[in-house]
Amino acid sequence: MLKRFDSAIVSFKKALSLDGNHKEARYYLNKVLSPESITEVPENVVKQYFNYTSEYFVEHWLI
DSSP states (O other), X not given: OHHHHHHHHHHXXXXXXXXXXXXXXXXXXXXXXXXXXXXXXXXXXXXXXXXXXXXXXXXXXXX
């Protein structure tokens, strides 16, 4: 499990090196390294969450 965190951290840092304003990468990096420092959730993360849950709900409702 620790190896996955290390890989994720490297990926998020790489995204930030390409674009320092990459809000999602910064959010997830902070979530892994220091969750207490998170003050807001990026809009795209919220949209992705609700898109996933609505699709999940519809799929299971139809089944």
